[in-house]
Amino acid sequence: MYASSRPTSGVRRGVAGIAAAVIAAFAFAAAPAVATMNPDKPVVHGAPFVGSTLTVEIEPGSFSGCGAAAGPDYSIYWTRDGVTVSRQWPNYIVTEDDRGATIAAHLVASQNGCDPVEVSSDETAPVAASNRANGFTGRSAFELLARRSDGTLMMYPRINNAWEQPRSIGPGWNGFTAVFSPGDFTGDGNNDILARDSSGRLFLYEGTGDGGFRAGRQIGSGWNGFTSIVAPGDFNGDGNNDVLARDGSGNLYLYPGNGQGGLAWPLPRGYGMERTEPNHHPRGLQRRRKR
Numbered sequence: 001m002y003a004s005s006r007p008t009s010g011v012r013r014g015v016a017g018i019a020a021a022v023i024a025a026f027a028f029a030a031a032p033a034v035a036t037m038n039p040d041k042p043v044v045h046g047a048p049f050v051g052s053t054l055t056v057e058i059e060p061g062s063f064s065g066c067g068a069a070a071g072p073d074y075s076i077y078w079t080r081d082g083v084t085v086s087r088q089w090p091n092y093i094v095t096e097d098d099r100g101a102t103i104a105a106h107l108v109a110s111q112n113g114c115d116p117v118e119v120s121s122d123e124t125a126p127v128a129a130s131n132r133a134n135g136f137t138g139r140s141a142f143e144l145l146a147r148r149s150d151g152t153l154m155m156y157p158r159i160n161n162a163w164e165q166p167r168s169i170g171p172g173w174n175g176f177t178a179v180f181s182p183g184d185f186t187g188d189g190n191n192d193i194l195a196r197d198s199s200g201r202l203f204l205y206e207g208t209g210d211g212g213f214r215a216g217r218q219i220g221s222g223w224n225g226f227t228s229i230v231a232p233g234d235f236n237g238d239g240n241n242d243v244l245a246r247d248g249s250g251n252l253y254l255y256p257g258n259g260q261g262g263l264a265w266p267l268p269r270g271y272g273m274e275r276t277e278p279n280h281h282p283r284g285l286q287r288r289r290k291r
Contacts (some may be wrong), residue, residue: 039063041119042076042105048124049234050189051134051251054092056105056121063107066114079104093140096189098127100239128234129241129259131183136191138209145181145193147173167211176203177224182231183241186261194231194243200224204261219262244269 039062046054063073078086086092092103102123107228110253130184135143137157151174157164173179178196185192188210195216196202202220205213217271221230226245235242240259245266246252252270257265
C-alpha cells in the first residue's frame, strides 16, 4: 500500500504554528518611526512689525510617532533672513533687531529614529517699524489717546484685551490743532506722538515704551496749510513709518519717515498737484537720497 503524500495532521499543526509566529513577529515588531504623511508647511500669522507677536499654525498629526513616546513628535525653530535666531514656541516676539529682515518658521520631526522630515513657512515681508497697534506701553496691544476739553491728554492702556485705568500724559495739549501717533518714528522700538500747533509747527514727542513721553521737539513748520494729517504706518514699504497730508485744494502728499525722527521730501499721492505752489511744502524736511 502506498503511503499518503499529504502531511499528517500533526505536521500541519506545526507548519501552521510556524506561520502564525512569523506573522506575529512582523505584526508586533517595532515599525520604523516616520512621519505619517507629507505635512503641510507651517503658516505664520501676525503683522511683521517691531513689537508684534508672530504665531505659527502647524500640522502636528503628520509627525505622530516621531517622538518615540519620549516627548513631542516635532520641534519648531525660527529664522531671520535664513539664519536661526530662536527656538521659542509657539510665538515669536518681533524686536528692533528684526527690523528690515524676513522671519520664517520651520517644523522638524523629532530626531529619535525618525526620517529627517522638515517643512518651512513662507518668509514674512520685511519687518517694519513699530506701528500704533503696539500701543505705548510695549505690551503689543492697541491703546488710545484722548484729549479732554481742558487740554489734558489721556492715554487708555490695555493688556490681554482688557482696559486699564486711564493715565494722564499731561496738560496744555489744547494748543495743538492735531495730535496723532505715527508709531515708532525714531527707530528705538517705542511708539511716539506727533502734534501740530496753531502756527503750523510740527512737534515730536518720543515715547519711552512704558507709557511715558519725553519733552517735545520741533521737527517742522508750515503744516497749517494742511486740512488733514494722518499716520498710515509704513506706507512705502521701506521699514519706516510715514505721514500723509492733504492740503486745502485736495492734493495728497506722502511724507516718508527717515526712521530717525525726521521726514524726507514729500511725494504727491493725489489729484491737483499741478495747482500747488513750489514753496508750499513745510520746512524741516530732508531730501531723500537716491538708492
